[in-house]
Amino acid sequence: MPTAKCPACNGNLRFRNELSGRKVKCPKCSQVVTLPEAAATAPPLTESQAAKSQTAPVDSVKQTAPPILDAGNPTVPDESTSQTAKLTVARPGTPASAHYTGPSPKSLEKLFRFCVATAILPVLLWASVTASMVMQEKRFDEVLAQHRDDGGHWKVLAADSSNLFWGGLKTTSRVLIGLDTLVAAVLWAMLVYRLWQVLHGTPQARSPGRVTALLFVPVFNLYWMFIALGGLTHRLNAFSASTGIKARRANDVLMTVYCVLCIAFLPITYWMGSSVAPRLWTSPVPYYSYVLRSSMIFVFLLAVNCAIGITAFWSAKNVAVDIAEFRGSAGRTRPDANVTEF
Numbered sequence: 001m002p003t004a005k006c007p008a009c010n011g012n013l014r015f016r017n018e019l020s021g022r023k024v025k026c027p028k029c030s031q032v033v034t035l036p037e038a039a040a041t042a043p044p045l046t047e048s049q050a051a052k053s054q055t056a057p058v059d060s061v062k063q064t065a066p067p068i069l070d071a072g073n074p075t076v077p078d079e080s081t082s083q084t085a086k087l088t089v090a091r092p093g094t095p096a097s098a099h100y101t102g103p104s105p106k107s108l109e110k111l112f113r114f115c116v117a118t119a120i121l122p123v124l125l126w127a128s129v130t131a132s133m134v135m136q137e138k139r140f141d142e143v144l145a146q147h148r149d150d151g152g153h154w155k156v157l158a159a160d161s162s163n164l165f166w167g168g169l170k171t172t173s174r175v176l177i178g179l180d181t182l183v184a185a186v187l188w189a190m191l192v193y194r195l196w197q198v199l200h201g202t203p204q205a206r207s208p209g210r211v212t213a214l215l216f217v218p219v220f221n222l223y224w225m226f227i228a229l230g231g232l233t234h235r236l237n238a239f240s241a242s243t244g245i246k247a248r249r250a251n252d253v254l255m256t257v258y259c260v261l262c263i264a265f266l267p268i269t270y271w272m273g274s275s276v277a278p279r280l281w282t283s284p285v286p287y288y289s290y291v292l293r294s295s296m297i298f299v300f301l302l303a304v305n306c307a308i309g310i311t312a313f314w315s316a317k318n319v320a321v322d323i324a325e326f327r328g329s330a331g332r333t334r335p336d337a338n339v340t341e342f
Contacts, residue, residue: 118184132170247322
């Protein structure tokens with residue numbers, strides 16, 4: 001039986017004569033190997049040799065040769081049960097991989113829902129802070145108009161229940177925003193880790209722990225964001241294209257736009273609050289009006305950035321779910337861990 005050697009892992013491949021000259025993938029490293037031409041056929045047996053082979057008992061011959069990979073009959077003998085176990089034949093371009101150990105599709109869906117909740121909550125809380133500031137400014141204008149001459153508006157505001165309520169709501173919302181920020185950072189980091197974990201063991205893989213940890217390095221994370229997030233969508237699409245599975249596609253452009261907005265968020269907020277908003281409205285108190293309009297612009301841009309980020313991660317999550325289902329089902333169809341894809 002002819003054999004070939006993989007140039008990448010030095011593994012031996014045994015094949016049938018009809019596969020000579022064809023290109024196949026190595027079961028161990030998925031390297032494309034061109035099978036050599038079969039050797040010349042052996043000379044025909046003489047009459048005495050043929051008689052000996054016919055009279056030899058079949059039971060005395062022990063099959064010790066390793067299983068032969070055959071494109072037409074993808075089965076291998078099972079030595080323990082003397083039965084055959086089906087070998088999963090990968091699609092063209094499918095990288096060989098061990099059993100899938102990444103997150104399940106259900107866990108990805110559940111984690112993504114929690115992340116969306118932590119992204120929407122600060123938008124609502126910042127809207128509450130802005131609403132409190134608007135109501136406080138409105139009440140301040142009313143009291144100031146009544147006590148403009150005697151200058152007692154500060155005493156009235158200090159004892160005004162409406163002003164105290166909106167001030168308390170503003171303070172409570174800011175405390176909840178701080179707590180939500182910590183929870184959101186943990187959950188979104190977990191989501192990035194799990195999404196990269198789906199590609200573990202493939203040519204498109206990166207270390208999930210390293211990718212996630214570098215996102216918390218100050219200044220460097222401004223660059224690494226494009227690698228960890230933009231590269232994630234690109235590699236998910238590349239894996240689904242190389243395997244030929246019918247997976248949804250991640251939006252590369254939207255993820256890149258989200259990364260740019262995360263970097264330019266504060267400069268854009270400052271520019272709009274100082275240049276654009278003063279042309280829209282004014283207030284009797286210049287400083288308070290500046291803080292108010294900046295807060296309103298901040299909430300608006302935060303909502304836009306949140307919507308873009310959720311949509312971009314939603315598309316990446318969909319592809320990861322499809323890949324996880326594909327890799328998980330492929331691993332379950334192989335009954336023997338020693339049997340690799342070919």
